[in-house]
Amino acid sequence: MSLLLQFLFSGLTTGSVYALVGIGFNIVYNSTSILNLAQGEFVVIGGLMMWFFLEGMNLPFATSVALTLTVAATVALLMERLTIKPLLKKGDLLLMIMVTIAVSILIRGLLMFKFGKDPYTYPPFTEGEPLVIYGAVITQQTLWVIGITALSIVILYLFFNKTMLGRAMKACSLDIKAARLMGINVSNMVMLSFIISGLIGAIGGIAITPISLMEYDKGAMLSVKGFCAAIMGGLGRGRGAVVGGFTLGILESFTAGYIHSGFKDAVALLIMLFILFFRPAGIFGKTETLRLRKF
């Protein structure tokens, strides 16, 4: 029982990050129909830049978070303005998917150049005794990760449904032409979608690094798993990615715990292939609603 709970909580922790990356996929997909395969790199940027400001430059915690988020938003902004915007009007999906791969390698290369191949970590946000529930040990950082993820989801929900800007973005995802006719600046909304998805990736990275360490080449796998989370819930559906992310995290943690840790990564990949082949609209979705339901 205690072991089961332990795996459950470790699954929820990693699942949080998958959920955040998955939401990032959805936000960009909704505004551009692009799969941004550089999504996972923003988690790595979050973790490594946070280490740089916090440990490398000895800045206070809040300042470090602010600076890290600024860096992530800037990278996302540059990515969108310099690579996505010039190519988007060509309407070539092949080209778009390749350019996101190119940017992901570029980011990885920069991170490796700056940080090398070593894993990095910093102390948890709060020092203190871990919680013990039925024999399972839950560190305070685990609660931070899950809490921050939940908070991010709530904020995003409010943003997309209650603010003018968020609703404008939602309008773009439903029908770009109609949105443009309503006077919405679609190009700015696309830029904003990249910035938001970059930010939530970085938030995930900042929160998870004290638990799972961060190194320059983790981005590719995070992208794949975030994408897996997104399609589990049906690509483009925000709430789907959350459920998908947590489910994936828990399945992975059980596989690592009960079967073999080497197959942990294979779980996500097998689920992904299974869904692509048999349930392309996601486990919970119907094919007809594939493009209709949004965040």
Place this chain on the structure above:
Amino acid sequence: MGKGNILSLLILTLVIIIFPIVIKDTYLHTIGIFAGINALVAIGLTILMGYAGQISLGQAAFYGIGAYISAILSLHFGLPVILSIFLALLVSSTAAIILAIPALRLKGHYLAVATLGFGEIIHIILHEWGPGGPSGFGDIPKMNLFGYTFTSTNDYFYLVWMCVVVIMIFSLNLINSMTGKALQAMHGSEIATQTAGINLTKLKIKVFILSSIYASLAGAMYAHYVTFLSPSSFSLFHSVLFLMMVVIGGISNIWGGIVGALIITILPEVLRGFKEFDILLYGLILTLFLLFMRKGLVPMTIDTYKRWIHR
């Protein structure tokens, strides 16, 4: 096959014959061999991307299947090398069929993500279950054909590039056949091609299988040359490298595959002193090509040449 292609094939053959005679450096021969092996993969990927309009991020997996299956069959089961290569091609084309049939029926670029996932799964399988696990295994038999064993780099250089020429002739013929015409039509307009009574999905699947066969042939040639394999040679990064070869050489011309393979193979040798930069550099080159030289080197050269002629 047009005049230009026949001429290019003749020039290529001539260069292949002369290269080892003029240059005696074994190190350069070895680079030449690797360039040829990469070219085999790149030619297949160019046909898939440039003609079928699909993208594969798992070419390294087929490359790996070709290498591992052929190596294991010849090493542990004592099969003749040529037979084990043939069986390896059979296995990888089966895998390609299983992957392509569901993925290509979907819209958008599901094949990209499906192949990416497939590639990572194969990488994990090689890591966990491959002989020697993560550290790999050696003593793979050298290539031998009809009782002749290829031990010198010189001989192997000729063998690899002979394969490239044969594959090239086959591919050029394919592109100029009815199938090739259908592929080109599909690139123009999918709906129009379908209306003309061509089964697009079937066509895409065929091309995908073809590209996987080229990749696994290259993998087998690699295995029986270096005689040592480890999973690290078949990672996602290698799939991206194959992709880069196609983008740099030119997606719309299969000669681009050869040019791209040469450049990407030689590049790390030239940049030996910049080991910390290499990923950064690859990312930069790929990004710049996609942004500013989308057509790739070969089509760009042809365009410049044509403009120069008509001036």
